[in-house]
Amino acid sequence: MAKRTWSVYRRVFAVNVGLLGVAAVLLVVTPVTISAPIELEQAVIVGVGLLVMVAADAWLLKRAVTPLEQLAQRMEAVDLLRRGQRLEVRRSDEIGRVIGSFNRMLDRLESERHESARRVLAAQEAERIGIARDLHDEVGQVLTGVLLELNVIADTAPEHRKAIDDAKQAVRSALDEVRRISSELRPEMLEHLGLVSALTELSRSFQRASGVEVERRFETSLPTLSDDTELAVYRVAQESLTNIARHAQARTVTIGLESGPGRVVLRVVDDGRGFSGTPEEHGGLRSMRERSLLVGGALAIKQAAGGGVEVRLEVPAVPAGEHAELVR
C-alpha cells in the first residue's frame, strides 16, 4: 500500500518557504542590524547566516530528491535477463506513479522478450538441424565419393600411391570433422539416448579435442525433464565447455547432474584461471541466460571454490502427474 505523500513540487516549495520563514523570524527577533556601509562583524554574521541557510537548503532538498536518485539507480540496474526485478511502490506522488508505470513496462518488455527469445532460439535450433543435415548428407556424401574415387585411382596408378594415400588421409580427417561438427549442431544422442548419455559423449569429445581431464558425476536416477529443458541443459554445458577450452587454461573439469525435489542441477566446474569481479556477459553467456530463462531455470556463473569458474544451472523437472500423462 503506497503511503500518501506530498508531490515533489510541494515538498521543494515547503522547504524554501520554511527556510525563508526561519530567516525572516530571525531577522525580527534578533538584535542584528545592518548598517551602510556594512561593518566587519555584521558581514561575518550575514555570511554565517547565509552558509547555514544554504547548508540547510541543500540537506532538505537532498532528502526530497533522494527517492528520484534511488529510482534512477534501480532503473539503470534492471536487466531483462534477470526476471522478477520490480520496484516497490511506496508513495502516491509522481515518483510512485513513475515506479508503477516502470513496473508495468517491465512486465510488457519481459513478456515480449520472452516470446521473441523463444522464437529466435527455436529458429536457431531449426537452422542448426538444417546445417547438420546438409553437412552430413551433402558434404559427407561428397567426401565419401571422393574417398571411393581415390581408391579406384590408387588401383589404376600405383606409382602415385604415396600421394593418393596422403589425399585419402586428408579426406578421412575432413569426414571426421564434418561428423563432429554435425553432431555438435544436432545432438542426436540427446533425442535418442537422453541427457546423461548426450553429456557423457559431449564431455568425452571435449576431452579428446582439448586434452583437459573431465570428471563426470551424474546421478543415476534424475527426474524427467521436458525436451526444451534437456536441450537448454545440453547447450549450457556445451557453451561452458567451449568457454573452458578457449579461456580457462584448466587442467580438469567436473561436469555433474544432481537432482532435488522437482529440479535438476547441472554443474560445470573447472580449475582454471577463473575471473576477477563479474564475468563479461557477451554472446555465449547471454545465450546461456536466455536459454535458462526460457525454461524457467536459474543460472549462476561464479568463482569456484578451487579458483576456477563454476557454472550452475538449476532447472525445473516435469511435475510427477504430467510425467505420468506423457508416459501413457
Add this chain to the structure above:
Amino acid sequence: MRGTMICGVADSDEGRTAVELGIELSRRLGLRLVLAHVAQGFYPHDAAQDGRESVAMKGDRIEAERLLLTLAEEYGIAETAERRSSVGDRAALLGQIAAEEAADVIVVGSRARGWRGRGLRSSLAEELKATTPVPILIAPPSSGRNGKPEAADVMQR
C-alpha cells in the same frame, strides 16, 4: 540437495547472527548454504561486467571476498558453504544472487527496535522486499546469554 538458503552476511553483530542462524537451519533442513556479501557502493551497475572496474571497486570486491572467507573459516564452514560476493546496490545484488542460485529463502540479520527491544529492525530486509520474490527470514539479535538467536521473524511474500 533439498533447496538453497542464501545468508546475507556483514562484518557486524547482525551479520554474524544471520550466519549462525543460516548454519543452524541449513544443517537441520539439509539446505545448500550460500554466504553472500555485497559491499555497498555507488558504482555504475555494469562497470565490472564491461571490464571498467575502478581501483576503489576492485578494493571493495577483494575486501568482500576476504570477509566471506574469514567468516566461513571462523564458523568452520569454508569447505561446505558456497560464497558469493559483489559490489554495488546491496539489495539489488543480493536479490540477483538469490535469483541466480535459485534460492528458497534468504536470511538476514537485524537490530532490536521499539520498547525494550522487542521488535526487529532490518533495513536490508525492507529493501530486499522490492528486489526479490524469495521469502526473507530475519534473524533476531543475539540474546547475549548464549550468543544464539532466540527466534526468527519471517517476511512472507
